[in-house]
Amino acid sequence: MINKNFFLFLLILTVSSWAKPAKNIVLILADDLGWADTTLYGKTSLYETPNIERLAKRGMTFTDAYASPI
Numbered sequence: 496m497i498n499k500n501f502f503l504f505l506l507i508l509t510v511s512s513w514a515k516p517a518k519n520i521v522l523i524l525a526d527d528l529g530w531a532d533t534t535l536y537g538k539t540s541l542y543e544t545p546n547i548e549r550l551a552k553r554g555m556t557f558t559d560a561y562a563s564p565i
Contacts (some may be wrong), residue, residue, distance in 0.1 A: 521550060 531537030
């Protein structure tokens, strides 16, 4: 019984190491914050957003978005 459980443990450990890591997604949701209100896309002196700039350099940014009022 111990050998069977040990073999099962080794099998699960081996198979779990084959799994690909999940991708990280960061969604920033803010009310009344325009695209030009951050230092990433616009030239603003009101808000300084160095963390958003750092995330954008290491990841992906979207330049076109469309919205429809409800």
